[in-house]
Amino acid sequence: MSTESVAAKASMSASEVRQMIREGSLRVPTTGFAEGFMQANLVILPERHASDFRLFCERNAKSCPLLGIGKPGDPGLPELGSIDIRTDVARYRVYRSGEHTETIANLSDIWRDDLVTFALGCSFSFESAILRAGIDIRHISANRNVAMYATNLPTNPAGPFAGSMVVSMRAFRPADAIQAIILSDRYPLAHGAPVHIGDPADIGIKDISRPDYGDPPVIEPGDILGFWAxxxxxxxxxxxxxxxxxxxxxxxxxxxxxxxxxxxxxxGKEAPRN
Structure with a gap:
């Protein structure tokens, strides 16, 4: 991707990105977009399970840092912006009885009055700090989604919620890796510092070239691999x-x-203006 394209994505405001998604004109991963604004993971589930899921987040704050919780049946998240959660994410995964049954671009047809929205911190939010330090983030430069992997690291269960941790991976030159790690550590609501550095096999990843989610990574000889919750x-x-x-x-x-x-x-940093 050209330097100009990266800069154009980064210079967009959060509301501009959401508007394009709402209109259907932006259907790509959001890494590198709206520099200076927090991005969020999304979980929507029935109200009767909301208290257990909140406890799961509290017990696994590294993976699930809570940014906001909606009210039952309300698609808005006013503390996070002028948001309609039914339309403002480019692609949604729908699970029924634990199975991923479909991926859709709009939730309006399946929205229910008992649904509660959870917004969780995302590692894309600390990438701006790394880029400002002049450090290349390979998946952004290559116009790819970040590589994500299921691991053998356990989570702390709550109610029906349990399982292993998923991590995102970023590869850096040795000269850049320590600085990138230090910078991410300053962002606890965006997962903070890595949970693992080095050999992916140590956390149960068998083939680094084949992520469970996202796109294959860009790794160069001599790189240090960092894995973030x-x-x-x-x-x-x-x-x-x-x-x-x-x-x-x-x-x-x-x-x-x-x-x-x-x-x-x-x-001490001034908030960006939308």
Missing amino acids: CGVTPQLALQQAKLDLAITHEPGFMLVTDLPADLAGPP
Whole structure:
């Protein structure tokens, strides 16, 4: 991807990205879009399971940092922006009885009055800080989705929700890796520092070239591999819980919020204006 294209994506406001998604003119992963604004993972489930899922998030805050919770039946998330959760994510995954049955671009036809929305922090939110430091993020430069993997790292169960952790992977030159790790550590609401660095086999990843979600990674000789807790983790928990209906984002196709990314990290930064 050209430098100009990367800059154009980054310069968009959160509301501009959401409007394009709502209109159907943006159907790509949101990595690199709306620099300075927090992106969010999405889980929508019936109200009767909401308290257990909230507890799951609290017990697994590294993977599931809570940004906001909607009211039953309300598609808005006013604390995160002027959002209609039925239309403002480019692609949604629908689970029925634990099975991923369909991927759709709009929830209006299946929305129910008992559905509760959870917005969870996303590692895309700390990528802006890494880019500002002059460090290349390979999947952005290659115009790819980030690579994501199921691991053997367990989560702490709550009610029907359990399973293993999903991680996102970023490869860096050794000269850049430590700085990238330090920068991400400043963003706890965007998963913070990596949960693993080095050999993917140590966390149960058999083939780094074949991610479970997202696109194949761009790895160069001598790279150091960093693995961050990922907000796709609840999708494995939802499969195990086998709810009658649950909805998430398609991995990499995030909700772009009006929250400043630095709200999750270092204090003292001026919030971007939408």
